[in-house]
Amino acid sequence: MxxxxxxxxxxxxxxxxxxxxxxxxxxxxxxxxxxxxxxxxxxxxxxxxxxxxxxxxxxxxxxxxxxxxxxxxxxxxxxxxxxxxxxxxxxxxxxxxxxxxxxxxxxxxxxxxxxxxxxxxxxxxxxxxxxxxxxxxxxxxxxxxxxxxxxxxxxxxxTGRVDLSSLVSHRLPLTAAEDAFEMALNGQSLKILFEPNGSCI
Structure with missing residues (x-):
């Protein structure tokens, strides 16, 4: 939001x-x-x-x-x-x-x-x-x-006029933070979500 x-x-x-x-x-x-x-x-x-x-x-x-x-x-x-x-x-x-x-x-x-x-x-x-x-x-x-x-x-x-779910390109544990920032800086990702306690879905 x-x-x-x-x-x-x-x-x-x-x-x-x-x-x-x-x-x-x-x-x-x-x-x-x-x-x-x-x-x-x-x-x-x-x-x-x-x-x-x-x-x-x-x-x-x-x-x-x-x-x-x-x-x-x-x-x-x-x-x-x-x-x-x-x-x-x-x-x-x-x-x-x-x-x-x-x-x-x-x-x-x-x-x-x-x-x-x-x-x-x-x-x-x-x-x-x-x-x-x-x-x-x-x-x-x-x-x-x-x-x-x-x-x-x-x-x-x-109302469903906008759906943002496709923007999440990666869901990663915090241990992969360094790789995640590298992907973001190199244009290899869209929006990365960190899941400290494992997958939420």
Whole structure:
């Protein structure tokens, strides 16, 4: 619920996602949750981008209409081929990567929204002129809104409009913690659950 709340908050903020074309950059667990939340909340089309094939496969399962491997193709050119010159209405970034942000800016329509969720690991150079002349609305998001986000998240899960069970790629004992973190860092897992007392299912 805690990480899902972030995804729901990112989907509801600003102009929301209903009837809009949405680009989700970074398909870690919360980005994947955002794909499912955006679809459930009425997004017209959801496009996902990442560099790990496992995550992109998961993005398709979570409801993404198009999945782009950013190491193999241009995000901007692919978005343009799908939506024309207009581009997406909303881009939500979970990657915190400079190259990803650059392509997101190119892919957003004039007056569209950029919602920042990912935290960069270092300073990033920004072309503010491009942001300015596009008239972008930029929202830095952190956490969620209490209690609105919990209520909407609960409703999406209880009604079955969102199913998060496929995000759990591994269930491991605590003794395998080192291997688990290695898998996570190398993009070989989605969400790993530790089961200190053995299997829960």
């Amino acid at each position: 805690e990480p899902f709340g972030l995804a729901v908050h990112a989907s509801l903020e600003g102009s929301g996602v209903s009837g809009l074309n949405v680009l989700v950059s970074g398909c870690g667990p919360i980005g994947l949750m955002n794909i499912a939340a955006a679809k459930a909340l009425g997004a017209s089309k959801v496009i996902a981008t990442d560099v790990h094939p496992l995550r992109l496969t998961a993005a398709a399962k979570m409801g993404a209409d198009e999945c782009i491997n950013a190491t193999e193709e241009s995000v901007y050119e692919t978005v343009r081929s799908l939506l024309g010159e207009r581009g997406v209405d909303v881009a939500i970034d979970y990657s915190g990567q400079a190259t990803a942000l650059k392509e997101l800016i190119q892919s957003i329509t004039h007056g569209g929204e950029l919602r920042l969720m990912g935290v960069p690991s270092h300073d990033i150079l920004l072309n503010l002129e491009e942001w300015l002349f596009k008239g972008l609305i930029v929202r830095g998001l952190h956490g969620r809104r209490l209690f609105e986000t919990w209520e909407r998240s609960t409703s999406l899960l209880v």
